[in-house]
Structures are given as structure tokens and as C-alpha cells.
Amino acid sequence: MTKILLVEDNEMNRDMLSRRLQRRGYEVIIATDGQMGLEMAQSECPDIILMDMSLPVLDGWEATRCLKAGAETKAIPVIALTAHAMSSDREKALEAGCDEYDTKPIELTRLLAKIEHLLGARK
Amino acid sequence: MNQKPFVDDTETYAQDIVETVREPLLMLDKNLRVQSANRAFYQTFQVSPDETENRLIYELGNGQWDIPDLRTLLEDVIPRSSVFNDFELEHTFPVIGRRIMLLNGRKLRAGSHSEISVLAMEDVTERRRVEADLKAIETYAQNIVDTVREPLLILDGTLRVRSGNNAFYQTFKVSCDETENRLIYELGNGQWDIPALRTLLEDIVPKSSVFNDFELEHDFPVIGRRVMLLNARQLQAGHHGELVVLAMEDVTERRRSEADLKAIETYAQNIVDTVREPLLILDTTLRVRSGNNAFYQTFKVSAEETENRLIYELGNGQWDIPDLRTLLEDIVPQSSFFNDFELEHDFPALGRRVMLLNARKLQAGHHGELLVLAMEDVTERRRAEEEVAKAKEASETANKTKSLFLANMSHELRTPLNAIVGYSEMLQEEAIDQNLDSFGADLEKIHGAGRHLLALINDILDLSKIEAGKMDLYLETFDLNILIDEVASTVYPMVVKNGNTMHVQKASDLGAMRADQVKVRQGLFNLLSNAAKFTQAGKIVLEAERQRMDSHEWIVFKVTDTGIGLSPEQIVKLFQDFTQADPSTTRKFGGTGLGLALTRRFCQMMGGDVTLQSVPGEGSVFTIKIPADVSEVRHDVEAVTASGTIASGTAVENTESLPDSGTCVLVIDDDAAQRDLMKSFLTKEGFCVYCADSGAEGLRLAKQLHPVAITLDVMMPEMDGWVVLEKLKQDVETHDIPVVMLTMVDDPQRGFTLGAADYATKPVNRRRLARIIKKYSCANPPCAVLVVEDDAATRALTRNMLEKEGCRVMEAENGEIALAMMAEERPSLILLDLMMPVMDGFEFADRVRMQPEWRSIPIVVVTAHDLTGEERRRLSGYVETILHKAGGSRDELLERVRNELDNFATPRLLNA
16 A cells, blocks of 8 residues: 655644545555654655645755655655745745645645656656 | 708618518619628528628529529519519528528619619428428318218307218218208208207207217117217317317117116026025125025025125024035035035024035126025925835835735635635545535535635735736646646536536647646636626637747637627726726626736736637627747747847756746847857856847846846947946836946957946935945945045045045045055945046956955946047947957956856756
8 A cells, every 4th residue: 555654734734635645545644743754754664755845843845855865765756735836935845856746725636646646657 | 850860760770670570681683683681681591791792692602592483583573563472482402401481572762772672581481381280180180080980970150060971971871962061950851850969969069068978869760760879079170160070879789789688687687586496696705696586585584684795604604514615615616517416404594404506607797707506405305205215115015014924824824725625525525425415515615615715815816926026937838638628627517507508629730838837727717717607598619729920839719708798998997907897797796806817917927918809798709829838939039129139048948947037137238249258158157148239128128127137338339338327227127236337448358347336427416325335335334435536526525425424535536546545445435437547447447356355345436427429439449449359358358247247146046
């Protein structure tokens, strides 16, 4: 089963997205801040990471940079999720090393397409 | 009585008479032999009786009396008549010289002495000479009379004209015959019968023998209305008796020009008194000649308190202002005028005021040199300017706050909305799973409302981003068939809801396009949802095709409906923000009114547009036209407008999305080779480059693109670099763009950039200078500012302004001195005049830039508003020289440009 690491500090968003992904048959593990996300990425070896950008402790951009710098985590695809719809945010995310980008509110079909695209590319 | 003694007595008496008369006398017998002569004869001709008596008259004094005229007289005239009078004889006598003698002769019967001739000689030499002189003088006088250009009349005591002079006859167009011997009043049909003249001639002249400058204005038939100045002299003219000389001077013209002059003076005074600007007229000692009404009113003083006082003494010394002293005593004497000297002062009568002083030195005819000092009270204007600046600052702050607020709001609003939309969607799925159909419809309503709210927020955010210039394009290549199908299926429920049908017609060659997919989708969705909204039981058609126009491919979407349509007035309003065709439609149909405005702006951002045709009640056709490859068209469009001949599109083709102008440099240069060089160099440095081949084009692009920096060639035809620079600095849209001035010097093998950090025109306005100082002020005041300027007056003025801004001023009159000073002390700012002797501004700037430790000192170029012909010639000389030698100087030139740009702009980081 595909394991998705969802790094999201907002409880409702986390709950909603995790439940909807689970309904679609994914295994979802949760981290509530950047630091925790980084640690779980190392310990749990997820297939893909959905990363909110505005996170406490360590923000999404910094966490992504660390992930992409780490030997065992750099291959894991990261999709940035942000409420900021500015293209500069998208560029900032891509610059930090994110493989994809999506804006909130989540349009589930679009997000699922991106997830499957990245996982497919990986295989 | 004895007869004899009586006779003797008589003879003695006669002899006594003969001896007494002072006239030489000779007594001759009938043979013309001298019987005797008198003493006067002997004395006059310096001869003795022995040499004279008993001799023939012709033998006397070695024959000096043998004169043909005398022979005629004595031999022909006397024998026939016993007397002759006043026979004039001119003769050169050896002893007494040339003489004119008047001879008188009498034949006498002298008793026993028989017949004797008495010859009396009167020497009239002197008398004749005087008479000749008198004649000459009279001729001379007449000549003068005839020569003078002033008409003259000579009148006798009865006021009859003796004569007139030529000037008189010519002036009054009369002849001599019509004039002489006539009464003056009768002349020319009585045109001289003037009451004032009668008074003059009959009352005044007889009483005093002279009068001067009697002014007579009269309408003369022949010469029209004239003003004559009459002068008269009563003369005793010898045998002519008493005469009156009447001289007439025609002063009509003089009076007229005097009147004109007076009128002009009055006119000038009226202007002075009428202008609302207070004026003072000062003499060279700074004493007030006069003030105008505005001055007296403004400063609440009287003329008496003001005139003839030293300006500093006025109103209890309220004008004794140090700045004014500097101005009047240092600056004015060195230049004949100054403009816009700003003076801030606390005037007792009217409080703290900002005055703008202007002065002109005038040569005021007999008034000598005067200084006109005009004062404009700009207190209110300054206050208004400050308020505008404050307001602008406030609005900029407010705008920033707004942007920040919007960004925050979007985040804060979207997060809970995210939950609403997400949970309602989830619950719908669960309801279906658990067969809870009754919940489904309600959950759909919550979900729909949530999505609508989200759309509104997104629209508002998008629009504010466009307004803030922060909306970017995200270009990607996508398949149009897929996009159209997706949009059609999304909008389909809305179409059906109003009982409409929808037809989609896709051209077979549609294929893919490269654009911002989200924005294309949004535009298309907007048009279709509008059509669905405003059409009831009608037909909606979406057509999509590929068209080729202007050598570019375009994608055209056409949405046709049979809805309510729009009137021309409504169409005008349609694309405005927050405006629907009719306010009532908001209530009836809902919507934000932002959809079309946004759609249009999105299309325009991609180089396309939205157009509309409509007939009210019949329906509308909306057409979207977007380039099939937005990146290519955008580059090309800008390349064409930017440089005319040079395609600049290649400069940025490796970036995925379009560079915004915030990372671009604008190169303004008329020389294509120079432009190419700069472009390739700057492109390598990571800048995107736009080019303009003229000043006008440069200005247009600067406004449009707002580049991070501009490189500007000084020498260009039509509008040269300085003019362009000035215009850039005047325009609020472009004044903050750093400009690197480029020019060439005649130094062989070396190009040159003038690293001007800023720029100001002469005369430097104090406020502008203050802003410059503020901008470049050093960390520890007082900042040392070096003023390099050859004109002493301008230096003094600048120093004055700078010191007021709290700066320490170093002055140098040329580049060489300035460099020497800089070696002693490093200034924190340099104000540089370009045109100076010894070492000019270009060379100076060059030298400063060569020293690493001086490189960072900002140089502000101060230059005359208009370069003189000489300066232009000099500059063009530089350019010509360097064009032959440019090859070797390239690297250094480019290095300099790089350094200058480093100060202003950092190249964009390109995505790999």
C-alpha cells in the first residue's frame, strides 16, 4: 500500500485530507510540524510527502531543503501545499526542491492526479 | 584899413588849416609840379620838402606816384572840371605798402598865386577792409540761415516777412514769392494767423527782446497737426533796422516718442503695481527705490517706511536675513539674475513664510542700474506639496497594508473554507456510501455555497494582485481539446439549470497551446457561465479554432448565446471592475461583477484580448483571442516595440516563465553596435535587456517596463541623454530608476561610463538638493559634500543650500583641485558640474571611479538645463573619436557598466 506522509499543522485540514486519502486506499501517516515531518520521513520511509509550507518549528521550505539534502530522503517526491496562490510561492517551493505544487483548498481529483503522476514516474 | 595885412592874415590862416588837417595834401601848379605839401603828407609818405617841392608829381619818391589812374585823373579829369570827389586809388607804395586812397581834388584861384590844384588823399585802406569783413559776415550769416534745418522767418518791426530760409520754404511747402514782404498772419491763406502766435509776437516780443521754447500746437493745412517749438530774437541788424528772427522747431515726433516713453513707463509701473507678487526695486547700494502695491499690502508697510531705506532696515530689520545678505551681496554682483532662491523666514507681520526670490538686474535708462526683486509666497504651495507627499506616502503605506491584508485574508479565509468545502464533499461521499440520500441535496448546497465564496475571494485576490502588478503568468503547454471538454463539463450543470442547450465546435487543427492554463480556463469558464446565467431556454455555442494573423498563430474562442444581450452603454461599463451591465442583475443573477474584468486582464496579460458584439434582447457574442504561444508573441511584441531592428527575445528564452520587468535593464542608445554590445554583455550577466534606439522610445519603454536600471547614451540625435535623463527624473513613474550615463571620452583606447548616481538641473532647486542629500547622507553628520563647479556664484549658492541641510562643504573650481582635496579628505557625496575648465566633469568622474576607495562615493551630476552648442560640440567630438577606437576599450567599458549596475540591481536567478 502506498504510504503518504502528510505534514500539516491545521487540524481540520489534516483530518479531512487524511480521511479522504484513506478512503481512496492510501496509508496516511501524520506529522504536525516541519521538524517532525523531517524525522518521520527518515524513520517511516514514505512513498510520497504532502508538505504544507507554513509550518511551526521548521517551515515547509526549510524542511524540504533538508529532505532533498539527505541521502536517504532525497528521492522521496514532495508535493508542496500552500494557501498562497502567488506564483512566487510556487517558485520558492520549487526552488526549495519540491517536485510538485498544489494550492489549497485541495481539489482532490487534481491532487490525486499529481500524486499518481509522481509515483508513476518513480516506478 | 590896410588891405595887405588882411590878405597876409588870410593866407596865413589858410596855410594853418593846410598844416592842421590830418589828411595829406598836395598843392600842384598847372604843370603838375608840386608847389607845396602839408606836414601830414611828409609824415604819411616819409619824405622831406626838398625831395618834394618844385618837382613833377610823377617824379616824387623815385616815381612812386607815376600811377596810370592818377595820370588820367590829373590830366584828363581836372582840366575839364574844377573838382572831383572820392576817386579811389589802390596802389602799392614802396614805403607804406598797399593802400587804398580816396583822392579829392579842387582847382583854386589863389589870388596872386595863379591857378593851383589841391589834391587831398584820404587813406581808406582800413575802412575798406572793415567793410569787406562786414560783407563777408553778412553772407556768412545768410548762409547759416539758409543752411539750418530749422525753419526760420526774419520779420521786420511791422511783422512783415523780410525773408525765410530754405528750411521754412521746404517745411511749409511755400515759395519765396508767396512769403516775402507779407504780413506773417497772411502767409499760406492765413494758416499762421494763430491766436497764440499773435499773443507771442504782439505782446511778448515787444516787451522782451527774446523768448525761448514757446510751444505751439496747430493744425497746418499742408503738413497736418504739428507741435512747434518757437524761439525768437529781436536783433538790431545795422542798416536793416530792428528785425525779429523766428525759429520754429518741429517737435511733433519728439513729443510723441516722449509721450510713448511716458506711456511705457506708466505701463511698466502699472504692471509693477498690478502683479500680485510683491516686488522691490533696489538700487546698487541695496536701497529701496520703490515697492509695488503687493509688497506694501503683503508686508503691511507704507511706501514712506520703505522707500530710500536699505533693504535690511525695512520693518525693524525684519529683512535682515543672512540668506538674503548672501544672495544680494555675494551672488547678485556676480550674475545679473537669479531664479527661485528659496528663503524661509519668520516675518513679524505675517509669520513664518517660505518665499521664492527671483531677481533681475536692469539697466533702467537714467535711473542707472536697478535690481528688481520679486518675492513669491510659496508657503501654501510648499505646505500643499508636503501634504501631497505625505498623502502619497500614506496611500503607499495604505496600499502595502492592503496588499498584506489581502494576502493574510486570503489565507485566513481559505483555511476555514477549505474545511467547509472539504468536509461537505466528504460527507456527500459518505452519504452516498451509506445510502443517506436525504442528506445529499443539503450537503450539495453547503458545498456549492462554499465554492462560490471561494470563487469570490479568489477573484478579489486576483484583481488586487493585478493592480499591485504582482500577477504572474505561469506558462505551460497543454492540449486544448482536453481543456475545452473539462470547462464544458464543469459549466454544463449551469447551462442545463436555465433550460439551455450547449454546442461545442472544436476545429480539427486545434492541438495544443502554450499559455497560462489556469487563466485560459478561468476566462473560458467565465464566458460560458455568464452565457448560461443570462440565457433562458436558449442556445449556447462554444467555438474554438486556430487562426493565423500577423505571422502568428492565435487561438480564438467564441461564445455565442441567445440571451438578454447588452446595449452599447452597457458594453462600455461591462469590463469595468465591480460593474455589471445593470445593477439589478446582481440581485437577479448574482456574481461579483469581477468576472469579465478579470477575464479581460488575464487575456491582455497573455497578449490577447476579449471582444464583444451584442444586440439587446437577441444575444451576445464574446470572443477571446490569445496567442497560441504566449512566450513567443510576448517576446516578439516587445522586441519590435523596444528596438525596432534588434530582436531582444533571445535574451530571455531560457527562462521558463516570462521575466517581469523588475529584473530588466533598459539600454537607450542610438548606435546599433553599441546596443548589441551592451545587450549581449548584460544578458550574460543575467539581466534581461530591452533596447531603445532613441530617447523618445527609451522614455516610453521606461514608463512601460519600469526596469531596474537604465543605461543611457549621452550623445544621441534629436533628444540627447541629458534631456532624456531630465525627463526620466521629472516623471513620477520613472524618477526612481537608477540611470547609468554612458559616454565616450577622447582618451585613446578607453570607453567611459559616467557613474552618475543622480542628476539635477541648474539652477538647483533647494528641495531637490535636500532630497539628494537625504538619499546619500552619510552615517555621521555633518556629511562632507564636495562641490565641483567652476562658477563662483553657483558654488556660493550651492554651499548656502548645503549648509542649511547640515552638510560640511568642500569647494573646488575644477576637477584637478577637487582630486587634490579628495586626497586630503574623502567626501561622502560629490556634486559635479560637467563642464569645467582644466579638468572637466567627465574626466574627473573617470578619475574618481579609477580609485577603488573612491568608487562608492555617489556622484550627482549637476548640469545646465540645456547644454550649450559648445558643450554639445565637445561631447560629439568625444564620440567621434571613440567610435574609431572603440575596439580596445570594450572590456573596461563593460566592466564599468557591470559595477554601476551592481549598485542598483542584482541579476535574476534563473531556473535551471
